[in-house]
Amino acid sequence: xxxLRESARAAAHPERSVLVIFGAxxxxxxxxxxxxxxxxxxxxxxxxxxLIVGSARSAVSDDDFRRxxxxxxxxxxxxxxxxxxxWSRFADLLHYIPANYREPDSYLRMKDRLYKLxxxxxxxGRRVLYLAIPPxxxxxxxxxxxxxxxxxxxxxxxxxxxxxxxxxxxxxxxxARQLNRELHxxxxxxQIYRIDHYLxxxxxxxxxxxxxxxxxxxxxxxxxxxxxxxITAAETVGVESxxxxxxxxxxxxxxxxxxxxxxxxxxxxxxxxxxxxxxVHDEKAKVLHAIRPISPDEAVRGQYGAGEINGKPVPGYRQxxxxxxxxxxxxxxxxxxxxxxxxxxxxxFYLRSGKRLAKxxxxxxxxxxxxxxxxxxxxxxxxGLGSNVLVMRIQPDEGVSLTFEVKPxxxxxxxxxxxxxxxxxxxxxxxxxxxxETLLVDALxxxxxxxxxxxxxxxxxxxxxPLIDAWHKTRSDFIPGYPxxxxxxxxxxxxxxxxxxxxxxx
Numbered sequence: 001x002x003x004l005r006e007s008a009r010a011a012a013h014p015e016r017s018v019l020v021i022f023g024a025x026x027x028x029x030x031x032x033x034x035x036x037x038x039x040x041x042x043x044x045x046x047x048x049x050x051l052i053v054g055s056a057r058s059a060v061s062d063d064d065f066r067r068x069x070x071x072x073x074x075x076x077x078x079x080x081x082x083x084x085x086x087w088s089r090f091a092d093l094l095h096y097i098p099a100n101y102r103e104p105d106s107y108l109r110m111k112d113r114l115y116k117l118x119x120x121x122x123x124x125g126r127r128v129l130y131l132a133i134p135p136x137x138x139x140x141x142x143x144x145x146x147x148x149x150x151x152x153x154x155x156x157x158x159x160x161x162x163x164x165x166x167x168x169x170x171x172x173x174x175x176a177r178q179l180n181r182e183l184h185x186x187x188x189x190x191q192i193y194r195i196d197h198y199l200x201x202x203x204x205x206x207x208x209x210x211x212x213x214x215x216x217x218x219x220x221x222x223x224x225x226x227x228x229x230x231i232t233a234a235e236t237v238g239v240e241s242x243x244x245x246x247x248x249x250x251x252x253x254x255x256x257x258x259x260x261x262x263x264x265x266x267x268x269x270x271x272x273x274x275x276x277x278x279x280v281h282d283e284k285a286k287v288l289h290a291i292r293p294i295s296p297d298e299a300v301r302g303q304y305g306a307g308e309i310n311g312k313p314v315p316g317y318r319q320x321x322x323x324x325x326x327x328x329x330x331x332x333x334x335x336x337x338x339x340x341x342x343x344x345x346x347x348x349f350y351l352r353s354g355k356r357l358a359k360x361x362x363x364x365x366x367x368x369x370x371x372x373x374x375x376x377x378x379x380x381x382x383x384g385l386g387s388n389v390l391v392m393r394i395q396p397d398e399g400v401s402l403t404f405e406v407k408p409x410x411x412x413x414x415x416x417x418x419x420x421x422x423x424x425x426x427x428x429x430x431x432x433x434x435x436x437e438t439l440l441v442d443a444l445x446x447x448x449x450x451x452x453x454x455x456x457x458x459x460x461x462x463x464x465x466p467l468i469d470a471w472h473k474t475r476s477d478f479i480p481g482y483p484x485x486x487x488x489x490x491x492x493x494x495x496x497x498x499x500x501x502x503x504x505x506x
Contacts (some may be wrong), residue, residue, distance in 0.1 A: 016049035017126035017444060018118060022141060023133035024054025024096070025068065028166065031199075033132060034069050034075035041090045042082065045437070047444055051121055053095045055110065065096035078434075083163040101133070101141050107148035114150070125152060125159020128443050136169055139182040146186030164193045164443050167258055168249065169452070172468060173461040180454050193443050198259040200435030200442075203398040203424060205450070207266045207364070210392065210400065215388075218271075220368070222343045227387060229349045230365040230504055231263050233394075234357040236309050238484070239331070243322025251301070251333040252464055252471075255353040257467035258452075261288070261460045263394070264349060267364055268339055277449040281456060288459035292338040296470045299481070300495045301330035304356035307484030314356065314484045328479045330471070331355045334492045336499075350496055352503065356484035361506050362394035379414035386417045389504075398424040398432055 019037075021029050054065055070087065074080050081087045097113050099106035118125060129145060131138055142163060145151060152161030163183070170176030183192055198204055211218055220226070233255055239246040246254065265284040272279035305316035317323055317331050330489045332354030339349065368388040389403040400422045405415040425431050442450055480489040487503065496503055 001008050002160065006111060014501075015126055016047060016121070016123050017128060018051045018053060018121075019128045019440075019444065020053045020055060020097075021113070021130045021132055022055050022099075022106060023131070024065070024122065025056040025058050025060075028132040030069075030072035030451075031076045032434075032436045033130070033440070036434050036440055038073050038077055038087075038090055039079070039081075039434070040437050040441065041093070042079075042086050043299065045299040046093075048091060049121060049123065050234055050444070051095060051117055052093045053097055053114065053117065055099045056412070057098065057100050059098045060096060062094065062096050066091045066094050067287065069094060078431075087209050101137060101144065104144060107144045107150070108374055111148045111150055123159075125161075125401045127152065127159070128162045130164040130443075131166060133166075135166070138165055139179055139222060142183055142186060151186050151191075160191075160446075161187075162191050162193055162427050162443055162446065163187050163244055164195060166195050168253060169194055169258075169457050170461060171248070171253060173465040174458050176461045179247070179456070189454055190448075192454075193238050193448055194457060195439060196258045196452050197435040197439065197482060198262055198394070199450040199452075200437075200439040201394055201398075202432035202438070203392065203394050204263070204266060205438075207263075212271050223345055223347050225368055226344075227367045227369045228499075228501055229267060230368065231260055231349065231351045232365070232504065232506065233260055233263075233265070233353040233362045233466065234359055234362045234487075234506070235353075235355050238304065238317065238356050238358060239316060239320050239323070241321065243320045246328060246331075247323055250329045250333055250468075251353055251355075252468055256335065256351065257335060257460050257464050259417055260351050260353060261463070262452075263364055264291075264337065264351070265456075267366075268344055268349070270343070275449075277447065278453075285453070285455050285459060286341075287339060288456065288463065290339045290341040290344075291463055292340050294335060294337065294463060294467050295473075296467060298333045298336040300489065301325070301471060302332035302354065302480045302482050302489035302492065303329065303356070304331050304484045305481045307356065307486065309356065309485050310379045316484070317356075330479065332482060332488045332492070334488070334495055335467075336495075348499065350501070350503075352488065352492065354402070354482075354488050358485055358487050359506050360396060363504075363506075364392045364394070365504055366390040366499075379408060379412070379416045399427075 021033060023029060037046065037052060060068070070081065070091070095117060097110050099110050114127075127150070130149070131141060133141060134260045150161065152159055165183070170179050210219060240325050265287045268287045269283040270286065272283050303317050306319070307314060317329070318327055319327050332352075335349065336351040337349040337351065339345075339347070366389065368390070370387045386403065386405065391401045391403070392398050393401070403419045404417050407413060408416050439450060442448070480491045482489040492501065
């Protein structure tokens with residue numbers, strides 16, 4: 001299956017530029033960004049002449065920074081360092097500028113050092129500024145960057161500046177709007193690249209190729225043939241060391257506002273008039289506009305208790321570090337969405353996500369309607385026949401499967417369910433690239449297709465903020481529980497079964 005934007009990427013040659021990573025000594029850079037950049041370097045996908053400049057409060061030298069990044073690559077990169085000559089060439093790209101983000105003078109010193117590097121390497125004022133820092137620092141740091149003259153809206157040299165902002169982008173509709181206003185004081189919308197790493201996953205991009213690149217599927221991708229849609233994002237891990245953050249977030253903010261609603265849009269959107277960033281963003285925004293306001297009656301929450309994961313006992317959420325002993329923060333949520341447009345009217349979209357569930361899996365399952373009249377009985381000891389189900393597996397076993405009914409060998413005329421499977425790694429001989437590899441290259445190229453536009457962020461928050469507020473107002477000492485290692489609270493099963501459906505057994 002061809003990558004969604006291979007031809008577009010080939011045509012857009014990235015220019016010689018500087019990538020500045022704020023928060024360079026933090027976990028995000030060490031675990032994701034630097035390993036991704038190193039893998040891109042090894043595979044010759046970084047633009048020629050790229051400089052990578054780390055910045056954080058620690059007063060370390062370039063050589064110390066390089067040693068720290070080498071340790072991060074050895075620990076977190078698939079394949080590790082590998083060839084020493086490759087590492088030596090990559091290390092030459094790395095530089096470090098210490099900065100206290102709360103001190104304006106730090107930005108002026110950064111500007112002087114950055115300008116010197118840009119002159120030495122002829123990058124002509126082309127820079128990507130990546131905010132790998134706590135969310136409450138996005139706006140203050142962006143402001144100081146601009147005040148120091150690094151926003152780069154009008155560069156005589158023809159340079160440009162792009163600002164990459166991590167999630168979470170706000171905590172509700174009001175805070176997201178406020179953050180957008182603050183960033184737009186100094187950066188145009190075209191300069192702002194809001195990351196949702198799910199969009200960088202190769203299998204997410206392939207959703208559109210699968211739909212719009214195959215004539216056999218698009219004609220049945222609508223209310224006439226689709227009974228309902230299930231989207232699952234299940235994790236076996238708990239909150240780990242992020243208890244303090246998760247207490248303020250919960251499953252709705254952490255997973256639904258960004259990742260799951262993005263998957264809904266990729267599944268439900270209309271074909272864009274042409275493949276370009278704004279055309280794709282327009283169609284995704286139309287999906288959010290069409291989603292009916294979410295009633296608390298069409299949502300379920302839960303919180304994991306003690307249990308077992310892979311045969312090992314694990315604590316309940318309230319026993320995790322940084323979590324209040326009486327917390328009512330949801331670690332699981334399930335929603336039913338209705339998309340009120342011509343294509344999807346009357347088709348429910350069921351979304352579920354949770355921590356400490358039985359299996360790590362993210363998938364989209366399209367359940368098609370059953371034939372209007374069945375002549376055959378099931379070979380299994382169950383009543384009725386199964387429906388055709390198309391499953392797009394996002395992780396960990398990336399691929400696509402289609403379930404259909406067949407007659408097994410033998411004299412009896414009955415049917416069983418079997419599936420055709422496409423496995424990404426088997427088909428292409430390699431695992432798909434990490435999401436951050438794709439997104440970093442796109443930011444350097446200036447392709448914002450897989451990033452999130454302002455209106456989408458605010459529309460997503462406008463859908464979920466009323467539900468968040470409703471849950472907050474009705475909080476008490478009770479929240480439905482589920483044992484770690486299960487598939488969520490029993491209330492979630494009852495929630496979907498009242499419609500005559502069942503959650504997929506994964």
